[in-house]
Amino acid sequence: MLERWIVLTKKAATMETEAGNNDAFERMCAELRRMAFTLRCDVLPELLKRRITARALTSLWLNDEVVELLNARLLTTLLRAQQPRLTRMTLQQLVQLYFRRFDRLDEKEGLRELLERSLLQQLDLIPPSKIQTSRADPLVTLKREGHWLLSLDGPRHLAERVRQGGRELGETFIELGLHGFDDGRYGDICRAHFYLETLRHLPLGDSDPVLDELLKPSVAKAPFEGARRIGHVALEILIDRAGQEAGEVWQNFILNLAGDPRISSSAVNFREWWQPLGEERIQKVRGWLSKEDLRLFLQAVEQYGLETANMEMQRMFPARKRFLEGLFKLKLIRNTRLLLGGKAQQSVKRILGKDVKTSFARMDGPMNDKAVIYLDCGDFHLVEGSHSFKIWVYLAAPGETLRTYERNTFSHQDLTTTVPGTYKKLYPGLPYDAFVHTPHAWQNKVFTFLAENGIALDVEQLLSAEDYRLQLRKFGIPAVSAKRTVVPAPAKEWAKAVARAPTAAQQGTEHAAALPSRNADVPTPPRRSADVSVAANGAVSSSAVASGRDNPVLQRTKLPPFSSLQLAALRYLETHPRCGFYALLEAVSNQGGNVLNVKTMLESSLSQYVQQDEEGKWLLSTHGEQLVAELVRSEPPDASQSVSSAANANASANAGSRVARLEPFALAVLRYFAANPGDKVRYAANVLEVDARLVNQALYGPLKGICTQDDKYGWQLTGVAQRELEAFEAEGREQ
Template identity: 35%
Template sequence: MALSLQLGEFSLPDWRPAELSWIRARHASLGAVASRAEKPSSRFNLKSIELQRAAQRGGVAAVMPLLTDRLAIRVCANLWADVDSPNFRQNCPPTQELLDQFETVGLPLSSLTLAALLRAYFDHFDRLFQGDMLKHGQTFLRRHLNARRAGQSGSDLDKVRSAQDWLFSESAIQATVSSTRQRYSDLEEAWRAWGLRAYRAGRFAQRCQAIFYIEHLEQIDVGADTAVFAEVTQKSVARLPYGEGKTIGVKVLEVLIDRSADSQLSDAWREAILEIAGDPRLPPSAPSYQRWWDPVGPERVRRMQGWMSQLDIGLFLEVLEEVGKQSSNAELQRMFPARKQLLTAILETGAVVNSRLFLSREALSYVKRQYPERQLNVFGRLSDASKSVIYMQVGSVHLVEGTHSFRIYIYPSLPADCIVFQHDKHPINPLDLGPDLERSLYDPGTPKSQYRHFASTHYTNLKWVYEAIRVLRNAGVRVDETQVLSASQLARFRRETTAPSAQPKRRMQTPKAPFRDDGNTIVSIRQTLEAAASPLYATEISEKTGIRIVKVERAMFSRPDLFKRNLANKWRLK
């Protein structure tokens, strides 16, 4: 049923100005209140400037005489809390005398003053309340929270008071985290319940969150990736104190390294560790080493260096194989299996305690496509376009191996200032790691017959592998030679290196006339070698050229200008 309501005609009289005056007065009064709420009063600003100047001039002693009324102590509390007044906090931090002055002048503390002190506590925490003052400040805040009357609507101050037993305890951070785990699903829910939402970005909350991060890393599957790494690798978080004199970053290193002790270090965990601490193979005097690696102890450093060495060796072999494929270099491809098997066998001994990979320009370009830019500083850089070199400390000896025609070296010792340990030198010439390093270890003019280290070219008969294994075994590193050499190769090398009880008879040799090139010999041999798809033995060259060759060294053809001289001096032709 519809209801129809009819109204008669009516009119309203005009308002007179006098009748609107009370509305205008109320509007002006509300505007003034709003303006004061948005911006401190001129008295507040003047007092703030006065206290800051006094603190800059004379610290706490100069500020104390100015705290004579409630406005002054509220200004002081706000300066402690204000993010824009770091100089005041530094020049005039809270002291027992200042807090006593607060109680002498300002009792009971106003809600605004108490709220400012809580903001100073939660936003700056141990950066502001240092040493014993942290405990004094906590006692002060608890006393004045308890002195307040409980509000009807459950204000934030009342919520903070309800959680005071852990928020202001001696171990406030750990106690707050424990209480959160007992009562709530996460810190965000706890902050809402305890009236701390305004302090979620403060130092107190950061330290609580960091504890959550550590506990999370202690519980996830070993090697698993997690979004927490994006947080703990930030410098501002990693440098937060954790307890026991450690920082969050150091604790993260300990957890990740210890939990990976019985397994391989995953890529995600390795990247997180390197992002926080950098390469553990830096000199102990390096600032980053002292900040991060020195506190975790030598055993964890050794374990991390071993994992990094695995990465270096794997990457070196990957680069070696890739370069061989891309260049279609038959010589590189021939040498790759033996190098891979030897380095893998050395790695499996567990004796590799340190390493460093030096990448050529081509290899570095390849690696940049595989790894984040921030991790490339762990690699040395060579001036050569193609040669790469790896250094390894294996037990007590030092091994240097390279790609292409680079020889393998095993040194009984290296000086501390050796170029392989100089992380700040880039780029490096491969010669500095090869023959120049070799010569630098001996007095000028020392004949090679008196050298005390092992050096060898990568001969096709793999005798260099056998000799390298023998040198390592003499140094206490037992490499499983059966992983590298066949049974027949081992038997042959053992026969060759076993000294008989009697000296063998020396056969008389007919002196050979010096080699003379008839103009066609070298050209014929060179053309035959260049046309071959793979390395040729002496007998094969003899068959193709009709020139009887007893011994061939393919390296002699690396430079045309040395070919003739090398052929005459190094080969025996008939």
């Protein structure tokens, strides 16, 4: 009996799916395909008033991705044409499309949010069902639960509910009437949330098939919450759970997913994956990778000795290896920086091949065949080279040159002249030294230097048993001074100069990181005068003008009695002729402008001063141009820039308040559209080297209300946001 019931249920579902697929339906699908391929769609708006056209179009959207008819404009046209509401079948096909494509809908200029909003509106219009069935109705479920199920965070909320109830995801989809809806992007993201739960309970350092799943870009880049992605949360879980060492499996997963965090903070990969994790996690991973740096350095040293048949280096290698690895075992090494010359890079890559995942700086000139490692050991700092290079010992960090990842190229002069010179200027009189690697003696010189400055080391851990016995016999153990050398605060003026002055390499990095502008000749906005304003009656007042022989009183000119809103509109049209209504509305919003009063103003009180062109764009009429010219003549010099927006003072008061709170990626998107107003999302995605949906998520998330979209789907900053960004950038330059 049960088997027969299952067969009948499947038949009913099949009949429901095939309903409406008659000859007329197929002919309409063929016609829509023809329109898509010929791009002749002039009759489509009229056709969309027919129910069969709506069914055919949504069916093509759902089942034929080759047909490029899915966009925000056509969706809006469909919804307007189908009154009073969509049929159940058409609506259900749209719901299936939403679940199948989900966040990838954002590849089409913010389509996901529009479809989500439209579905919720259409679901509200569905009348209550008069027939009770044993199967849950997906539309009824979404009418009741759609406010959270259809949101961008819907998969996360659903996964949490299923997990809390101890249920299976597929079982829950069936109970909700959404059977088959989990075969698309929405279901994939739900499963990704379950993967995260596996990570939370995975034994430390263990491997699991889930790790391979999370490395897939489609999973790692799936949305989690806000601007955070599944990959971000996976990284946070593993980094937070791991101790001082992550273990090879977890460390490789982290590097394969996010790359090495020891790169410039302006690099796309750093902004995309590491910046959202926070400085504490970044430093923790950098600490883990110090061991990898050490391994690569020692590999380069050993290989050079073998390739050059340098017997002296080969004899010295075990002692240097024991010394450096001993520092690591004593947990003295906090951070490292690996520098490789071109030949040294080739040697390391030839031996280790794809195993090399860490980032390193490059050296040129005489350093081409060498490897150098910088070691931050807390109480002291070392710079050690592979060969023909002394070991340098400092009692404090020798400036930021070796510590910052903004710089990626070094020379012999940098390491032997510039770095020590910076140290001496930062810490006048503070000791430092450099020692040649004389066999058996160089370690003692390092131990003695540190001991004289009150720093004790466990010498036995840094030497082989044989070398330790030799050390005792030949030098003894250096006496540690009872008086520790005090490391002063860096000299303030020099520290500021070092922080302000970028090196040549930094300048190159900053130039490369600057967002390219497709409009290279962007004029610098004129400086606004804070002391000039326009009174409500249109007269110009100036608190900056005082009487006197060298500063005569400006003559006030009586102007027509315009409000600040009217003047702001006229000024904007003077500098932005043929602008759209909503661009003008945004420009005057700080003067109290809204859709109703601006539209009324243009059509009544300003009607003789403004006009519309054949495309409906607004510009000044001849009378308007004459009026604005008269306004300019009656104002003091440079007042026109001030008067153009009386809201500038208000904007300056809150300058940067929103911009300063943005995450690095959102800020990068904001800067792009500031430099390229009117560009579409795909241009920004190409320049920023990310998926278009990530740009859309930023625009509809943290940048909502900061950026606006024009009628051609281009994006630009609002007037207020542009000023906030300018103030934010200016403040950053001053600090």
